[in-house]
Amino acid sequence: MDFVKEWLDNQPVMVSLLKYLLWVVFVLGLIQFLRRLLKRNLPSSTTRYKSQKGIEVIGYFILIILTLSYFTGNIKDFTLAIGLLTAGITITLQELILSIAGSIYIFVVKVYKPGDRIEINNIKGDVIDVDxxxxxxxxxxxxxxxDNYSGRIVKLSNAFVFKGAIxxxxxxxxxxxxxxxxxVRYGSDIELAKKLVIDIAQDTLSDYVEQSKAKWKHVVDKYYIENAEVAxxxxxxxxxxxxxxxxRYIVDYKRRRGTKHLLNERIGKAVAGTNGKVELASTTLEIIRIPGTKPEDKTKS
Structure with missing residues (x-):
């Protein structure tokens, strides 16, 4: 026993290495134990997966700290090593850090929320989730x-809120x-055509006009912007x-296609009901004169 104690006293490096290896084995064993514990007790597969990954990341981070603490000579070197590690992690995970910062910015500033229709990084769609x-x-x-759905679900990094227009x-x-x-074709009754179009637009869009007036007043009061015509x-x-x-007219942002279809349909029927007083125009070609041709007389020699 005295021999072992004497040998340990004469081998400080070996003792330190053995202690380090024991700590590594302990941490790795603890990681595996916690992963199995979570796997048995968490019902959701998604929660299990994320929890196990979280345990692994924390465990490996502890191993890195443990390694630095054993192989740096003093607290000054340890602090320097931690600083270098932090800088390396920051550079490596800068996109992830920006994404997390972006999510905080989205929630605090209320840039958008689930249910909003946005366009960001040249991608347009309805927000269905923000994590x-x-x-x-x-x-x-x-x-x-x-403005129809393509059927694709797009996941976009929250870091993009710092990189361009939303x-x-x-x-x-x-x-x-x-x-x-x-x-409208030349020769049509222009005053009648104007009345038809405006009357149909006002009748079709009356609800949108009334709803938008209060909303636009709120925008004018909140931002430095001039008033606009919503009729x-x-x-x-x-x-x-x-x-x-x-x-030109105002419409609910989710009803643009259907409203344009309805306006075109009603205006087309109204024009057809004028019995030719108003006619829609189209691109046509008018042949003024066909040059005369004279067949060659092949009997002449």
């Missing part, structure tokens, strides 16, 4: 026309302005081919 790292969206557009279709003012052109407006332009009616 500590990702924003999950139901994508709109791409190969699908207008377009929110629903925060503060859940309406957007839309417009389309109506080509339907009509601008007329004379072109080489027809009289162009440009109808």
């Amino acid at each position: 500590s790292i990702y924003t999950t969206m139901m994508e709109i557009g791409e190969w699908v026309s207008s 377009y929110n279709y629903s925060r503060d003012f859940p309406f957007i302005w839309d417009e389309f052109n109506i080509p 339907p407006t009509l601008a007329i332009t004379l072109t080489d081919n027809w009289i162009n009616f440009n109808l």
